[in-house]
Structures are given as structure tokens and as C-alpha cells.
Amino acid sequence: MATSPLKAVSLTHVRYQRGDQLGHFLAWVSLVPVFISLGGFLSHFIFRRELQGMFFALGLLISQFINEFIKTSVQQARPETCALLEMCDSHGWPSSHSQYMFFFAIYFTLLSYKGIGLWGTESKWIMNLLAWSLALLTMYSRVYLGYHSVAQVFAGATLGMFLGALWFWVVNSVLFCYFPAIEESQFGRKFYIKDTSHISNVLKFEYDNARAAREKLDEPRMLMKMLFQENQVLLAAAVAGSTGLVAKRILEPCVNSDETTEEPKKCDESCGDREESEGITEENKESVLWLNMLKCGIVVDIWRWSQRRVR
Structure with missing residues (x-):
């Protein structure tokens, strides 16, 4: 009987009786x-x-x-x-x-x-x-x-x-x-x-560190979400009850031109309160402060997101 020229790989060559x-x-x-x-x-x-x-x-x-x-x-x-x-x-x-x-x-x-x-x-x-x-x-x-x-x-x-x-x-x-x-x-x-x-315990170590890293990454977003949820009534009142001048002062650029003078009038470098701005009274001052915080939080969140995309 002639020897077959083909040879199987013994490690993966497995046969069994049909029906067994x-x-x-x-x-x-x-x-x-x-x-x-x-x-x-x-x-x-x-x-x-x-x-x-x-x-x-x-x-x-x-x-x-x-x-x-x-x-x-x-x-x-x-x-x-x-x-x-x-x-x-x-x-x-x-x-x-x-x-x-x-x-x-x-x-x-x-x-x-x-x-x-x-x-x-x-x-x-x-x-x-x-x-x-x-x-x-x-x-x-x-x-x-x-x-x-x-x-x-x-x-x-x-x-x-x-x-x-x-x-x-x-x-x-x-x-x-x-x-x-x-x-x-x-x-x-x-x-x-x-x-x-x-x-x-490597699994527990990696699990704890992964959660800590995720919480640190989401901390700014979670902070703004918490602020928004805790003060949504106040914010809704500010949006609904504030005058158009208040909304304009919140959303306008930080460098404005005065109509009567040629020199520009610079706002505060921070996005905090503008105590001397027109149209902000003691009654709506707290509402404007929360709107400013929300505005600054969105800007910071967008900046951090862009930095992650760059890296």
C-alpha cells in the first residue's frame, strides 16, 4: 500500500465515530x-x-x-x-x-x-x-x-x-x-x-480607576447639569421675566462701541456679574448671575471638548 503524500497537523486533526x-x-x-x-x-x-x-x-x-x-x-x-x-x-x-x-x-x-x-x-x-x-x-x-x-x-x-x-x-x-x-x-x-x-485584584483595580477617570472627565458636564437641574425654576423665571435689555446685555460681545465716544468700553474679563451694567437691578441681579454661570459653563465645556479633539 502506497504511503499518502498528505499529512495532517496532529494538534488540530480530530476524528470521531459518526453518531457518537x-x-x-x-x-x-x-x-x-x-x-x-x-x-x-x-x-x-x-x-x-x-x-x-x-x-x-x-x-x-x-x-x-x-x-x-x-x-x-x-x-x-x-x-x-x-x-x-x-x-x-x-x-x-x-x-x-x-x-x-x-x-x-x-x-x-x-x-x-x-x-x-x-x-x-x-x-x-x-x-x-x-x-x-x-x-x-x-x-x-x-x-x-x-x-x-x-x-x-x-x-x-x-x-x-x-x-x-x-x-x-x-x-x-x-x-x-x-x-x-x-x-x-x-x-x-x-x-x-x-x-x-x-x-x-487587577480587575477591581482597573474597574475603580476606569470609573474615577470617567467621573473626572465628566465632572464639568455633570456640574453644569446639576446646577441647571437645581435652579431650573430660577432660570425659567429669568428667561421669562427678565427684560429684553437684560438678555441683550448677557449675549452681547465683551467689547462694545459707545455711540457718543470713539473709545471702546470693555466689560469685565470674567463672565461674572456686571454690577454697573444698565438694566440690571437688585430684583433681577440673581437671575442674571445664573444666566451668566450657565453661559460660562457652556463655553468652558465646548473648550474642553475641543481640546480633547485636538489631542
């Missing part, structure tokens, strides 16, 4: 390492760029290279079911899927135990339980679907836990000292690489 619902489910479970790599770590780099996460991903890559080296060196065949799966041209010891998932589970657990991560103490045990459940299901799926023997998946799991624990020690005992230098490097500054492992 459990096999269908476990086939998707076998793809969890792909989902973690592409969906998890790629999204992590795009949106978070944490050094702990980046070194986590680097450790998984190193682990997979070690796995391929051992497979090529040992060259242990897969189970007899490999013929149906068209996978007999690749080696089976140790299982790369099991190694990947148990590396991920042990490293994730150690991160949580040390207090590094995005979750609070109350939810850490749930995330750790999920990681270990996925690791065990992946190991079982490789045997159930016929890609590996029991010995091969246990070898992969053992090697994955050993490499995961070793890499965690290397990162957090040796490489951790270089994190500040990486943050301050040209690469770190350009791509906003950061380390938040010193923060106990």
Missing part, C-alpha cells in the same frame, strides 16, 4: 489547546499585554518543542486505531495534548496560589477547578478517540506538570527581576508591556 455524541463532545474538548493558544493568549497580548501572561505562553511553546523533540527521539507508535484516524505516520509518546493541558493547569494553579491574576480569592477555586477539569477531559478524550494509549497520555500529563512547575519557578524566581527593565525598554514602552503581579 460523546465522541463528538470529546473531539471538541481535544481542541481546547488550540482555543487557549489562539483565543486566549492572542487576545491577551492584544488587549492586556501582561508580562506574566506572555511568559506563560512562552513556557507552553517551549513545552511543545520539548514534546516534539522527545517524540522524534523515542518514536513510539500510536495505538492500532491510528489506521482509522490516518495518524500512523506520527508518533504518540508522550501525548502533546495532555502535556499542554497539564502544563496549563499547574501553571495556572500556581499563579492563583501566589495571588497573581485577574480574579479575587472567592473565584480562584472555580477557575482552578475548570482548568483541571479541562486537563483531565482532554487526557481522556485522546484515549477515547483512539489517538493515544493510556501510558502515552499519562506520560504527557506528568511531563506537562513537571515542566509547568519548573517554568513557574524560573519566571517568578529568576526572570521576575528583569520585569522592570522590560517595562522600561523601548519594546515595552512602544507596545505598553506591563506587569501587574504586585496588584492583588
Whole structure:
């Protein structure tokens, strides 16, 4: 029988018996390492760029290279079911899927135990339980679907836990000292690489700071809204009851020409009260003051908005 010239990528090559619902489910479970790599770590780099996460991903890559080296060196065949799966041209010891998932589970657990991560103490045990459940299901799926023997998946799991624990020690005992230098490097500054492992609850920290920044950004607008709401009765009375001369004095330019003299008559530089202006009496002075405040608030708001657009 001639050897097929085509070869499948073993990491994503998953088959199951038609009509087998459990096999269908476990086939998707076998793809969890792909989902973690592409969906998890790629999204992590795009949106978070944490050094702990980046070194986590680097450790998984190193682990997979070690796995391929051992497979090529040992060259242990897969189970007899490999013929149906068209996978007999690749080696089976140790299982790369099991190694990947148990590396991920042990490293994730150690991160949580040390207090590094995005979750609070109350939810850490749930995330750790999920990681270990996925690791065990992946190991079982490789045997159930016929890609590996029991010995091969246990070898992969053992090697994955050993490499995961070793890499965690290397990162957090040796490489951790270089994190500040990486943050301050040209690469770190350009791509906003950061380390938040010193923060106990990163999600809460980011949530609080995001809200504080939003409140600070909206403070002028909220102040004017509050002033308007608290004094809308007064403002309505000022608009309805003030004379046309009062409205004219509020809206006219700050430099006016006198009809009888050639020299310009300058108003007060601030948008405050004009106590000596014509048409402003003691009765409507408070109304005019509120109208001036509203006018100044709108100008300041527009100026700040324009400054944000320029930046």
C-alpha cells in the first residue's frame, strides 16, 4: 500500500465515530489547546499585554518543542486505531495534548496560589477547578478517540506538570527581576508591556480607576447639569421675566462701541456679574448671575471638548 503524500497537523486533526455524541463532545474538548493558544493568549497580548501572561505562553511553546523533540527521539507508535484516524505516520509518546493541558493547569494553579491574576480569592477555586477539569477531559478524550494509549497520555500529563512547575519557578524566581527593565525598554514602552503581579485584584483595580477617570472627565458636564437641574425654576423665571435689555446685555460681545465716544468700553474679563451694567437691578441681579454661570459653563465645556479633539 502506497504511503499518502498528505499529512495532517496532529494538534488540530480530530476524528470521531459518526453518531457518537460523546465522541463528538470529546473531539471538541481535544481542541481546547488550540482555543487557549489562539483565543486566549492572542487576545491577551492584544488587549492586556501582561508580562506574566506572555511568559506563560512562552513556557507552553517551549513545552511543545520539548514534546516534539522527545517524540522524534523515542518514536513510539500510536495505538492500532491510528489506521482509522490516518495518524500512523506520527508518533504518540508522550501525548502533546495532555502535556499542554497539564502544563496549563499547574501553571495556572500556581499563579492563583501566589495571588497573581485577574480574579479575587472567592473565584480562584472555580477557575482552578475548570482548568483541571479541562486537563483531565482532554487526557481522556485522546484515549477515547483512539489517538493515544493510556501510558502515552499519562506520560504527557506528568511531563506537562513537571515542566509547568519548573517554568513557574524560573519566571517568578529568576526572570521576575528583569520585569522592570522590560517595562522600561523601548519594546515595552512602544507596545505598553506591563506587569501587574504586585496588584492583588487587577480587575477591581482597573474597574475603580476606569470609573474615577470617567467621573473626572465628566465632572464639568455633570456640574453644569446639576446646577441647571437645581435652579431650573430660577432660570425659567429669568428667561421669562427678565427684560429684553437684560438678555441683550448677557449675549452681547465683551467689547462694545459707545455711540457718543470713539473709545471702546470693555466689560469685565470674567463672565461674572456686571454690577454697573444698565438694566440690571437688585430684583433681577440673581437671575442674571445664573444666566451668566450657565453661559460660562457652556463655553468652558465646548473648550474642553475641543481640546480633547485636538489631542
